[in-house]
Amino acid sequence: MDTLFRLVSLQSSDEQNQHQQSSLNSSRTSSSSRSSRHAHHHQYLPSTAYFEVSQEEECGFINPHQPSYFYNNNNSNLFMDEDFSSSSSSSKHFQHSDQPPAAAPPPPDFPLPDLFSDPNRRWASDLLLDCARAVASRDSSRVQQLMWMLNELASPYGDFDQKLASYFLQALFARLTSSGPRTLRTLSSASDRTASFDSTRRTALRFQELSPWSSFGHVAANGAILESFLLHSPSSSPSRLHILDLSTTFCTQWPTLLEALATRSAADEDTPHLSITTVVPSTSPTARRVMREIATRMEKFARLMAVPFRFSVVHHPDADLSALDLDTLISSDSSAATALAVNFVNSLHGVSPSARHRDVLLGKIRRLRPRIVTVVEEEAELDFDEDDEEGFLKGFREGLRFFSAYFDSLEESFPKTSNERLALERAAGRAMVDLVACPASQSAERRDTAAGWSRRMRIAGFSPLAFSDDLTDDLRALLRRYKEGWSMRAAVAPDEADESTSSGGGRGGGAGCGMFLTWREEPVVWASAWKV
Numbered sequence: 001m002d003t004l005f006r007l008v009s010l011q012s013s014d015e016q017n018q019h020q021q022s023s024l025n026s027s028r029t030s031s032s033s034r035s036s037r038h039a040h041h042h043q044y045l046p047s048t049a050y051f052e053v054s055q056e057e058e059c060g061f062i063n064p065h066q067p068s069y070f071y072n073n074n075n076s077n078l079f080m081d082e083d084f085s086s087s088s089s090s091s092k093h094f095q096h097s098d099q100p101p102a103a104a105p106p107p108p109d110f111p112l113p114d115l116f117s118d119p120n121r122r123w124a125s126d127l128l129l130d131c132a133r134a135v136a137s138r139d140s141s142r143v144q145q146l147m148w149m150l151n152e153l154a155s156p157y158g159d160f161d162q163k164l165a166s167y168f169l170q171a172l173f174a175r176l177t178s179s180g181p182r183t184l185r186t187l188s189s190a191s192d193r194t195a196s197f198d199s200t201r202r203t204a205l206r207f208q209e210l211s212p213w214s215s216f217g218h219v220a221a222n223g224a225i226l227e228s229f230l231l232h233s234p235s236s237s238p239s240r241l242h243i244l245d246l247s248t249t250f251c252t253q254w255p256t257l258l259e260a261l262a263t264r265s266a267a268d269e270d271t272p273h274l275s276i277t278t279v280v281p282s283t284s285p286t287a288r289r290v291m292r293e294i295a296t297r298m299e300k301f302a303r304l305m306a307v308p309f310r311f312s313v314v315h316h317p318d319a320d321l322s323a324l325d326l327d328t329l330i331s332s333d334s335s336a337a338t339a340l341a342v343n344f345v346n347s348l349h350g351v352s353p354s355a356r357h358r359d360v361l362l363g364k365i366r367r368l369r370p371r372i373v374t375v376v377e378e379e380a381e382l383d384f385d386e387d388d389e390e391g392f393l394k395g396f397r398e399g400l401r402f403f404s405a406y407f408d409s410l411e412e413s414f415p416k417t418s419n420e421r422l423a424l425e426r427a428a429g430r431a432m433v434d435l436v437a438c439p440a441s442q443s444a445e446r447r448d449t450a451a452g453w454s455r456r457m458r459i460a461g462f463s464p465l466a467f468s469d470d471l472t473d474d475l476r477a478l479l480r481r482y483k484e485g486w487s488m489r490a491a492v493a494p495d496e497a498d499e500s501t502s503s504g505g506g507r508g509g510g511a512g513c514g515m516f517l518t519w520r521e522e523p524v525v526w527a528s529a530w531k532v
Helices: 123-136 140-153 160-176 180-194 197-210 215-230 254-264 285-304 326-333 354-367 389-413 419-437 450-459 469-479 496-501
Strands: 240-245 273-280 309-315 338-345 372-378 463-465 486-490 515-519 522-531
Touching: 123 140, 123 160, 123 389, 140 160, 160 180, 160 389, 160 419, 180 419, 197 419, 215 254, 215 338, 215 372, 215 469, 215 515, 215 522, 240 254, 240 326, 254 273, 254 285, 273 285, 273 326, 285 309, 326 354, 354 450, 372 450, 389 419, 389 515, 389 522, 450 463, 450 522, 469 486, 469 515
Parallel strands: 240 273, 240 338, 273 309, 338 372
Antiparallel strands: 372 522, 463 522, 486 515, 515 522
16 A cells, blocks of 8 residues: 555645545446455565554545556546436436437347347457447448447446446547547546545555555565665665656655665665655646645655655656656766666656657666666557557457456456546546547557567667566565455566567567566566666
8 A cells, every 4th residue: 555645745725625526326327236474574565654654644646656547647637537427327328528429229220249148248348349340440330330239238337348338438439529639638627627635545545455556566666676776795885876767656656665775774884865856747736736745745754764865856748758858857966876776657658659759768768877777567559550440450459458457357356336446447438538539649548568668678778687586575475465366477478589589579478577467367567677
């Protein structure tokens, strides 16, 4: 469970006037949802020790460490979409300006697919893929029939299939009507009216309590950074550590690292000086106010841990970090006694894949010659071709796979009725609109696989660093805190040598580096470490 939410107080008189997210009313559901080992001290695992710093000051902040699509890059707030349902009927939940109106029943000469003869069949993926094919081929009659069926069956308050159908139908309709960017603005505006810091805090804490989706990458990155700094002879260990944090976590992983650094350095006379420079992809007044509060609490906690500490914040206007002047960011800590780490957690995919922006950024990072670079990304090849039918369908299939795994993990982890789960699902729904209906130049959700990122890192001049046995044990210990279904495995391609040099790259192959978090054997998050 993350600790920054316990350390940061963001309440002010104007924020207290914001509307609280209303309790989820189960009567609106159109159908019911489906139903440690402690042998050694784990250095890198989140603990509850920080919660005692300021229990009375609990409050949320704008970007808890959620899946990266939980962050809106056009606005500094997390949003919980306003309910657009006009009634409890699932067939009416699209009755607003950017969603399809109720259509007439399909013509009788169209054969209806047999969706329910097998009670164990998950029908949403098949029906959505048929609809995507019809949209891509511009078969208007088939589109009308399938969208009518989906609109009748889908509901954001139903079971797994109904929810998946609801959010993907919204995205397909936005693509069909060329209204993707406008739909995203509408959803963001609606959720902004009902968002509150307290509900955001509850969502983040509950998500980390019930799922390792975000904490897995944080534990892996923290452990790899600490080991690169501390596992050296006394003569070669640096006296100053500088972390350039190019992530979208708003520093939620660092209190755990501070405690681990204090623990690992307890036997030494001198604890290394730690500097963190974090880049925030927002210049809004809200983001600036939040980061000032976070800086104050981080510095307070560092004093409590007796770790010499300096914290700097750089506000950047968008998620594309390729235009950053990185030399300026580290100029104050560029001495030979300073070791540099660069931390990417769910942020590389926010850099536009066009015009080689990602390669430009990695080239800049390499020129800094960091001791370690940590990369954490969700495992999905989400790149929807806007013009090519086969390219669009390939991206749509992968989107169905990835979001099906995500929704399924939420289904198993959360209670049937949960405001926090609903918030996470709605955020994923906005990511679907971004991917399916928005131009690539305006998208912040274009992901790649571990094999793709590994190939890009190697081309940029980086080599993989293996995770130690201790860190691997800590990751396993983390997963034991959660329900069955979560596991981890090494990100090694079937033929590592061929994979690392091939032009292709399949899902679930990491070209010989890092570790996968898997849900029911499906890779969903990839964590890795690299050196120059």
